[in-house]
Amino acid sequence: MKFVDEFRDAYKARILRAEIERLVGRIEICRYRPLQIMEVCGGHTHTIFRYGISQMLPDAVELVHGPGCPVCVLPMGRVDDCVAIAEVPGVIFTTFGDAMRVPGSRKSLMQAKADGADVRMIYSPLDALELARRHPCNEIVFFGLGFETTMPSTALTVLQAEAEGIENFSIFCNHITIIPTIKAILDSPDLRLDGFLGPGHVSMVIGTRPYEFIPMLYGRPVVVAGFEPLDILQSIWMVLRQLSEKRQEVENQYRRIVPRDGNAAALGAINRVFELREFFEWRGLGSIDHSGVRMRRSYARYDAEKKFAVPAVSIADPKACQCGEVLKGVIKPHQCKVFGTACTPETPLGALMVSTEGACAAYYQYGAIGELLERKAAMP
Amino acid sequence: MSRQDGLTTKSFRRRGTVSVPKVTLAHGGGGQAMRDLIDDVFISCFDNPLLANLDDQARLSLSDLTRDGDRLAFTTDSYVVDPLEFPGGDIGKLAVAGTINDLAVGGARPLHLSCAVIIEEGIEVDLLRRLARSMAATAAAAGVTIITGDTKVVGRGACDKLFITTSGIGVIRAGLDTGPHRIRQGDAVIVSGWLGDHGAAILNARGDLALSASIASDCAPLNGLIDDLLAVCPEVRFIRDPTRGGLASVVNEIAEATGLGIELDEASIPIRPEVRGMCEILGLDPLYLANEGKVVCVVAQDATELALAALQRHAIGAKASVIGRAVAEPRGRVIMETTFGGRRIVDMLIGEQLPRIC
Numbered sequence: 001m002k003f004v005d006e007f008r009d010a011y012k013a014r015i016l017r018a019e020i021e022r023l024v025g026r027i028e029i030c031r032y033r034p035l036q037i038m039e040v041c042g043g044h045t046h047t048i049f050r051y052g053i054s055q056m057l058p059d060a061v062e063l064v065h066g067p068g069c070p071v072c073v074l075p076m077g078r079v080d081d082c083v084a085i086a087e088v089p090g091v092i093f094t095t096f097g098d099a100m101r102v103p104g105s106r107k108s109l110m111q112a113k114a115d116g117a118d119v120r121m122i123y124s125p126l127d128a129l130e131l132a133r134r135h136p137c138n139e140i141v142f143f144g145l146g147f148e149t150t151m152p153s154t155a156l157t158v159l160q161a162e163a164e165g166i167e168n169f170s171i172f173c174n175h176i177t178i179i180p181t182i183k184a185i186l187d188s189p190d191l192r193l194d195g196f197l198g199p200g201h202v203s204m205v206i207g208t209r210p211y212e213f214i215p216m217l218y219g220r221p222v223v224v225a226g227f228e229p230l231d232i233l234q235s236i237w238m239v240l241r242q243l244s245e246k247r248q249e250v251e252n253q254y255r256r257i258v259p260r261d262g263n264a265a266a267l268g269a270i271n272r273v274f275e276l277r278e279f280f281e282w283r284g285l286g287s288i289d290h291s292g293v294r295m296r297r298s299y300a301r302y303d304a305e306k307k308f309a310v311p312a313v314s315i316a317d318p319k320a321c322q323c324g325e326v327l328k329g330v331i332k333p334h335q336c337k338v339f340g341t342a343c344t345p346e347t348p349l350g351a352l353m354v355s356t357e358g359a360c361a362a363y364y365q366y367g368a369i370g371e372l373l374e375r376k377a378a379m380p
Numbered sequence: 381m382s383r384q385d386g387l388t389t390k391s392f393r394r395r396g397t398v399s400v401p402k403v404t405l406a407h408g409g410g411g412q413a414m415r416d417l418i419d420d421v422f423i424s425c426f427d428n429p430l431l432a433n434l435d436d437q438a439r440l441s442l443s444d445l446t447r448d449g450d451r452l453a454f455t456t457d458s459y460v461v462d463p464l465e466f467p468g469g470d471i472g473k474l475a476v477a478g479t480i481n482d483l484a485v486g487g488a489r490p491l492h493l494s495c496a497v498i499i500e501e502g503i504e505v506d507l508l509r510r511l512a513r514s515m516a517a518t519a520a521a522a523g524v525t526i527i528t529g530d531t532k533v534v535g536r537g538a539c540d541k542l543f544i545t546t547s548g549i550g551v552i553r554a555g556l557d558t559g560p561h562r563i564r565q566g567d568a569v570i571v572s573g574w575l576g577d578h579g580a581a582i583l584n585a586r587g588d589l590a591l592s593a594s595i596a597s598d599c600a601p602l603n604g605l606i607d608d609l610l611a612v613c614p615e616v617r618f619i620r621d622p623t624r625g626g627l628a629s630v631v632n633e634i635a636e637a638t639g640l641g642i643e644l645d646e647a648s649i650p651i652r653p654e655v656r657g658m659c660e661i662l663g664l665d666p667l668y669l670a671n672e673g674k675v676v677c678v679v680a681q682d683a684t685e686l687a688l689a690a691l692q693r694h695a696i697g698a699k700a701s702v703i704g705r706a707v708a709e710p711r712g713r714v715i716m717e718t719t720f721g722g723r724r725i726v727d728m729l730i731g732e733q734l735p736r737i738c
Contacts, residue, residue, distance in 0.1 A: 050718070051724070365727050
């Protein structure tokens, strides 16, 4: 398949792997302990597991799977709010597919649907707006979810609704921002990370400048990476190259998509519709300052939090969960006390088991093959 | 079908027709309207001596059955699909082919089917006629007869347009023994063609993706293909059709049942570029997509070429490929060598595949 297979070329992968191995020999830290590189984005986590990239790396390089799965980090209380809105008579609640299964304290949206709520899976917020046009007697609520990647499409849909004067449409806004989250991870006392793979699609919107504080203040290299397996390998190689040359910079591997200054039109739409919240609650990480957005007051008539009486009760993460430690790279998913026992993709306890982009679900689904096979057997 | 008045016989009774465009609850009332519907839609297509008496049961001669083998295979399946008609098939073809396939993969020659339909009021009679013709054509092509049935009409909302349940019986060839217990380390895993077509076609036909791909379902009876395979390779270890849950579920069941590992080679798994493209866009894995006209079989290593050639000679087996083998380790798991040169575990599907957010 054109424009896909080129980025999955096994021959080029072998060359990159050899280069990575060569660089590892030159990095001093590797003599004492394995390097830890965090991929921030859930899309990267998915690619890493789907193509078995961790097994292709030398033992001295470990990947830590970050918080960048917006479905996973959604706290239970917010899911409860979704269910409460969806259960209001006359509401058609629309959502992206993978948010259907996220457990709330009482039930998931999928269970709410089975109980009679009108919950519909859509592929774009514009589909929700189309429903609003077709069902003028219903209130159509769109579950706005995701980092800066999906924020522009939600914002543009609100602007479109305003332009058409559609009133039976609102957003339950749970959009979150990436930078405060990375900062929270960098500020944690048990931090062990040596470098970052920066998110690709988020950066397409915000550009690469917002990451510049990471090398400047925290001395860690960042490489903004694409989503194909060769993108990831090349980005890891770029992080290692910086470490071996004792440089700390923001580099852009995903140049075919990501401009340094981001997308001005998308940022403009975001700024028009959304404003920062003082704090936002994350599953596994707790409350992080300025890490979420809400609808501006001027768009209150499209704000489901204003239109509906949402319970907005904060529900604590289950005590047994060690999601926070996994997110920070302190432990690996299978080292969590409840991994694969109390917490499975069918009955997830913790954030990271919820969506296929979550580290624990990916570990469970695609397997940490290293536990089953000798690494050598996996390396021809 | 409803019991007929004892005084009338097949030869004297005039066949009823439906003159209204849509089915109403009257067609489920057990009276003349219902008889007209059954006559018009089903009897006219399915006509065969065993069905025409319209008794409460079909009666089969035991000696006829024992000619073909020494054991009976019996199966049942319900079919619910939205939309009812899709590129490459419809619910009728699916209901006949699906049950034929469930018999055929057990090494049975499918002979007879029953057909029970639950109809939601308001469905167009012309649509029902088309679907019944499709069932009849599929059955005829596979050499199978539909010999008994039942019709119910329910109110709006009580079912989604049309549900069909078919049961089937077939006769298993004497001496044939297939199943996971016969699989040995080193055996080859073969699929009979492109994977994921049905699942992708249905997703696409629902129309809410606004993709312009033309993907047709692979829905087809497999008994002819399996006949050809068993004719040259009666020692086949295991045959299964990878329907819901796709290839990944079947190979996981093999691994679990045998305690062996299954090693797949991603590069040799046949998947159409259109299906791959659609999965890329939606974040789905084609290994979990449903198939309705494919077999997965396991054969001994030295029979691989023979089995592969037999499948490839058949019209629906042209893309048959060896995709993996049974290995000692890791026990009970499925491993795939990716096209990228990495290795990963292929697990059972959890719940339903949901498109990813970004």
